Amino acid sequence: MNTLDAIKSRFRAVLSELTDDPDGLLAMIRPTQDDKFGDYQANCAMPLGKKLGKAPREIAADLAEKVDLADLCSVVEVAGPGFINLTVSAEHIQQQLAAALVDDRLGIAVTESPRTVVVDYSSPNVAKPMHVGHIRSTVIGDALARIHTFLGHKVITDNHLGDWGTQFGMIIYGYKHFVNQQSYQAEPVLELSRLYKFVRVLMDYQGARRKLPEVQETLDKQQQALERVKGTDTHDDKAKIKQQKKDINRLAEKIAMQQEQLQKLGSTIASLESDAALLDTARQHESVEQEVLSETVKLHAGDSENRALWDEFLPYCLDDINRIYKRLNVQFDHTHGESFYHDQLADVVEQFMSGGIAEENDGAICVFMEGYDAPMIIRKKDGAYLYPTTDLATIQYRIKEWKADTMLYVVDHRQGDHFDKLFDAARLWGYTDVEMTHVSFGTVLGDDGKPFKTRAGDTVGLEGLLDEAESRALDIATQQNPDLDPDRQQVIGRVVGIGALKYADLSQNRSSDYKFSYDKMLALRGNTATYLQYANARVHGILRNLDVTADKLREQPVPFVLDEPVERQLALKLLQFDQALDDVLVEYKPNLLCNYLFDLAQLFARFFDQCSVRDASSQSLQASRLQLCDLTARSLSKGLELLGIDSLERI
Numbered sequence: 001m002n003t004l005d006a007i008k009s010r011f012r013a014v015l016s017e018l019t020d021d022p023d024g025l026l027a028m029i030r031p032t033q034d035d036k037f038g039d040y041q042a043n044c045a046m047p048l049g050k051k052l053g054k055a056p057r058e059i060a061a062d063l064a065e066k067v068d069l070a071d072l073c074s075v076v077e078v079a080g081p082g083f084i085n086l087t088v089s090a091e092h093i094q095q096q097l098a099a100a101l102v103d104d105r106l107g108i109a110v111t112e113s114p115r116t117v118v119v120d121y122s123s124p125n126v127a128k129p130m131h132v133g134h135i136r137s138t139v140i141g142d143a144l145a146r147i148h149t150f151l152g153h154k155v156i157t158d159n160h161l162g163d164w165g166t167q168f169g170m171i172i173y174g175y176k177h178f179v180n181q182q183s184y185q186a187e188p189v190l191e192l193s194r195l196y197k198f199v200r201v202l203m204d205y206q207g208a209r210r211k212l213p214e215v216q217e218t219l220d221k222q223q224q225a226l227e228r229v230k231g232t233d234t235h236d237d238k239a240k241i242k243q244q245k246k247d248i249n250r251l252a253e254k255i256a257m258q259q260e261q262l263q264k265l266g267s268t269i270a271s272l273e274s275d276a277a278l279l280d281t282a283r284q285h286e287s288v289e290q291e292v293l294s295e296t297v298k299l300h301a302g303d304s305e306n307r308a309l310w311d312e313f314l315p316y317c318l319d320d321i322n323r324i325y326k327r328l329n330v331q332f333d334h335t336h337g338e339s340f341y342h343d344q345l346a347d348v349v350e351q352f353m354s355g356g357i358a359e360e361n362d363g364a365i366c367v368f369m370e371g372y373d374a375p376m377i378i379r380k381k382d383g384a385y386l387y388p389t390t391d392l393a394t395i396q397y398r399i400k401e402w403k404a405d406t407m408l409y410v411v412d413h414r415q416g417d418h419f420d421k422l423f424d425a426a427r428l429w430g431y432t433d434v435e436m437t438h439v440s441f442g443t444v445l446g447d448d449g450k451p452f453k454t455r456a457g458d459t460v461g462l463e464g465l466l467d468e469a470e471s472r473a474l475d476i477a478t479q480q481n482p483d484l485d486p487d488r489q490q491v492i493g494r495v496v497g498i499g500a501l502k503y504a505d506l507s508q509n510r511s512s513d514y515k516f517s518y519d520k521m522l523a524l525r526g527n528t529a530t531y532l533q534y535a536n537a538r539v540h541g542i543l544r545n546l547d548v549t550a551d552k553l554r555e556q557p558v559p560f561v562l563d564e565p566v567e568r569q570l571a572l573k574l575l576q577f578d579q580a581l582d583d584v585l586v587e588y589k590p591n592l593l594c595n596y597l598f599d600l601a602q603l604f605a606r607f608f609d610q611c612s613v614r615d616a617s618s619q620s621l622q623a624s625r626l627q628l629c630d631l632t633a634r635s636l637s638k639g640l641e642l643l644g645i646d647s648l649e650r651i
């Protein structure tokens with residue numbers, strides 16, 4: 001039983017008599033920052049005093065007397081202007097810990113109100129290699145799925161692959177013109193990804209040539225505008241001077257951006273043209289952009305040749321991503337990519353039209369909604385459907401077929417506008433009782449604070465990232481323990497390396513960008529998976545040294561002794577695990593679980609420093625401390641497991 005929830009429910013009984021809306025007040029009961037104020041503090045007397053026109057201290061005293069906390073708290077005291085400080089009683093802690101000790105779930109209850117939660121995550125556009133940007137969605141989504149499941153919700157995970165977009169037009173075009181059959185037979189995935197990249201290069205070149213004059217023209221105009229502004233006479237008018245400065249800055253900024261773009265386009269062109277053979281090919285494929293589009297349109301229209309190629313390519317693409325999922329230990333219940341919804345799109349548009357939610361505008365079918373500059377287009381003028389159309393069909397499917405109560409979309413923040421519109425449109429369509437949340441996240445940055453790229457400026461492949469993390473973890477493990485046998489080395493490299501990579505991501509507040517650093521993520525100190533994994537292994541080492549197993553502890557449990565302050569702190573922390581999990585689900589923030597585990601591990605280190613287990617003054621004290629060790633190890637490994645991270649009893 002979650003202690004904070006228990007306290008709140010006791011307060012609820014009393015507050016309900018004083019107000020119609022106790023929830024806001026109950027949210028003001030929180031753990032204290034400093035234990036000289038007890039373990040929890042209730043600050044609800046202040047607003048209540050205002051509302052009832054009484055002195056908060058008086059109200060606090062009244063509440064403290066009426067709330068029945070006898071079995072939970074040993075101290076309930078009014079302090080300051082009307083705080084109620086609560087100290088959890090030793091008996092309560094002991095009793096809860098004793099229950100957790102013999103429970104596989106560590107005393108954490110399943111929810112009383114289970115929901116059906118669809119988690120849409122990872123969802124890469126296949127046919128191009130997965131890159132560093134895919135790590136975030138994959139690990140955050142996986143952790144949220146695991147935590148919901150553990151808490152008793154019905155979870156359905158779905159990998160909404162981009163398996164129907166232009167990238168297939170690109171590899172179909174590439175295959176038709178440039179395939180090396182020998183390489184394709186030998187290593188299809190490699191050859192397809194080569195074709196993808198090759199066509200990308202050709203398209204970028206043509207695109208750059210097309211855009212260059214436009215960008216140059218805009219730049220010329222901006223430069224002229226700048227000259228004009230500079231030449232304007234301000235007649236020494238302060239306001240005008242100020243305005244002129246502003247305009248100059250604004251234009252200078254625009255010009256700088258335009259120049260940067262011009263330079264990029266120029267170097268794209270120059271780099272292709274420096275290769276004579278490539279230039280020759282590019283000249284023969286001048287209309288590559290339109291051709292790729294038309295291959296895509298043919299695929300969507302059911303052209304048999306392109307459909308057969310798609311059927312042939314897709315399994316290879318899936319093999320490629322599945323290899324990565326296997327290394328990350330991530331599984332999905334469903335992989336319904338965009339192609340899965342293709343047949344439903346016409347009907348979706350039809351429903352929107354007949355329901356009067358969409359209208360035709362210049363040949364396109366649009367949903368106009370309040371609060372947005374641009375409408376959501378669900379069918380283009382040429383009849384093509386778009387990303388939002390597929391997503392609408394997906395919503396309908398998940399609600400009808402899976403009876404979803406909640407749909408979480410773990411997708412990067414740049415798609416925020418798409419999801420805002422999508423959810424609003426779905427509500428107009430009638431799906432008003434379903435929770436739809438964009439669990440958005442920031443960008444992975446390199447050392448320079450810019451989006452993480454290779455030296456050559458390409459995106460960083462996910463596979464190489466995993467290899468590097470594993471090999472660095474292995475180096476650390478062999479340094480720590482040079483005599484490790486080679487099989488163990490492999491296991492440790494994998495568990496520590498992959499764990500570090502996942503945790504580096506999960507421990508960040510997901511809405512922020514973060515800097516990718518192998519050194520930081522594998523540090524033995526600090527808020528890292530490595531620190532937690534070593535802490536867990538260390539506890540197991542203690543148990544092993546004293547020849548204790550978890551089973552033995554369970555067979556003959558002893559009462560917990562919590563006389564030392566740090567013993568009591570550790571005990572209380574252990575009991576806050578369920579609170580940490582609940583907190584994660586409020587705003588879908590796995591970093592709150594990371595913070596909890598880090599606090600727990602640090603507290604354990606202090607406990608272990610101050611309270612000898614081996615030389616405890618009595619056998620019963622030693623047994624109590626061993627029980628604390630066992631609960632710590634189990635909480636750490638359970639917490640890591642819920643983050644999708646393995647732990648080891650020995651490193």
Ligand code: ARG
Nearest residue numbers: 120123124125160161162411
């Ligand atoms: N494939 C998309 C991309 O890579 C992400 C899909 C996210 N899920 C969704 N239902 N839209 O940008």
